[in-house]
Amino acid sequence: MISNDLAHTRIVVTGAAGFVGSHLCERLVRAGACVLGLDDLSTGRHSNLASLDDHPSFEFRHCDVTVPHPVRGTVDAIMHLASPAAPGDYLAMPLATLRAGSLGTLNMAEVARDKAAILLLASTSEVYGDPLEHPQSESYLGNVNPIGPRSVYDEAKRFSEAVTAQFARMGVRTAIARIFNTYGPRMSDVDSRVVPTFIRQACAGQALTVAGDGSQTRSLCYVDDTVDGLTRLLTAGFADPVNIGGTHEATVLELAEMIRALCGSSSPIEFVDLPQDDPLRRRPDTTRAVRVLGWEPQVGLAEGLARTLAWERGDAAVTAVAR
Numbered sequence: 001m002i003s004n005d006l007a008h009t010r011i012v013v014t015g016a017a018g019f020v021g022s023h024l025c026e027r028l029v030r031a032g033a034c035v036l037g038l039d040d041l042s043t044g045r046h047s048n049l050a051s052l053d054d055h056p057s058f059e060f061r062h063c064d065v066t067v068p069h070p071v072r073g074t075v076d077a078i079m080h081l082a083s084p085a086a087p088g089d090y091l092a093m094p095l096a097t098l099r100a101g102s103l104g105t106l107n108m109a110e111v112a113r114d115k116a117a118i119l120l121l122a123s124t125s126e127v128y129g130d131p132l133e134h135p136q137s138e139s140y141l142g143n144v145n146p147i148g149p150r151s152v153y154d155e156a157k158r159f160s161e162a163v164t165a166q167f168a169r170m171g172v173r174t175a176i177a178r179i180f181n182t183y184g185p186r187m188s189d190v191d192s193r194v195v196p197t198f199i200r201q202a203c204a205g206q207a208l209t210v211a212g213d214g215s216q217t218r219s220l221c222y223v224d225d226t227v228d229g230l231t232r233l234l235t236a237g238f239a240d241p242v243n244i245g246g247t248h249e250a251t252v253l254e255l256a257e258m259i260r261a262l263c264g265s266s267s268p269i270e271f272v273d274l275p276q277d278d279p280l281r282r283r284p285d286t287t288r289a290v291r292v293l294g295w296e297p298q299v300g301l302a303e304g305l306a307r308t309l310a311w312e313r314g315d316a317a318v319t320a321v322a323r
């Protein structure tokens with residue numbers, strides 16, 4: 001286990017230029033760690049790391065983690081986030097997504113083994129598929145359609161958990177975070193997930209496109225809380241999966257109405273087809289995260305959405321205060 005004090009540790013973050021990865025790198029550097037960020041910039045942006053440009057404790061390397069990549073020097077931990085994550089991205093890049101979860105995780109697990117480093121995998125609530133158990137606890141084995149279009153992501157993540165668990169049995173220190181829907185500043189301007197989509201549509205005066213009848217639920221977690229959960233898990237010495245997610249469950253229609261009101265928009269709501277295998281209910285049982293990590297989300301939905309909207313509107317000052 002690496003100590004709670006991350007000062008003077010060296011941590012590799014894959015997917016560093018992505019939405020969650022960039023916030024995580026900032027958090028680790030603030031905690032005193034030296035961070036090597038790896039990213040192929042397929043869905044991430046180098047500008048997400050602007051605050052770390054020229055920081056002496058941060059190094060960025062443009063590389064594809066599905067190709068074995070030598071990492072020189074000591075490494076205390078690898079936090080493996082590299083993978084397309086938004087449905088629009090993984091459906092557009094199905095083979096790259098399968099490779100990131102499989103080859104990418106195998107490569108990173110081998111680096112962790114060779115460096116005697118801890119491997120933390122950023123897994124997902126999508127391993128539960130369209131869940132038949134509600135809320136979802138870590139013991140639930142999931143309901144995933146292995147041949148549906150979403151399986152390129154869901155099954156890749158299930159495979160990446162299998163890799164991580166196998167390396168744990170071989171003596172590598174590991175951690176698995178099952179992250180539920182996270183939102184916040186820096187989701188890309190083409191991100192297809194509900195929060196950025198509704199914000200973009202409401203701000204542009206376009207109809208908010210709600211899938212199905214909007215009664216499907218999501219439990220959103222603000223990115224700062226997710227990153228806090230990941231850093232706590234890194235130092236917890238706990239190998240079994242841990243759900244990291246918000247516990248306030250809202251329907252997608254409620255989210256659309258909330259975001260529309262927050263934006264002061266009078267956009268109409270337009271109901272569109274529900275994508276295949278879209279999960280109908282989604283809420284984590286976070287009992288384990290509370291017990292093992294002492295972690296609970298701190299940022300409420302209204303506050304988190306307001307911070308996200310402020311960032312989307314380019315109100316950097318508000319975002320800076322919020323951080």
Ligand SMILES: NC(=O)c1ccc[n+]([C@@H]2O[C@H](COP(=O)([O-])OP(=O)(O)OC[C@H]3O[C@@H](n4cnc5c(N)ncnc54)[C@H](O)[C@@H]3O)[C@@H](O)[C@H]2O)c1
Nearest residue numbers: 015017018019020040041042043044064065081083085182
């Ligand atoms: N944001 C969420 O709601 C959420 C929920 C569950 C799990 N996760 C997981 O967290 C991680 C980060 O998600 P995100 O929302 O920040 O997505 P993101 O798309 O913003 O970030 C992913 C990053 O990985 C990089 N990447 C992809 N393939 C790569 C490869 N082969 N080599 C190197 N870099 C590669 C991308 O360029 C991008 O910067 C993902 O593993 C995702 O599955 C996120």
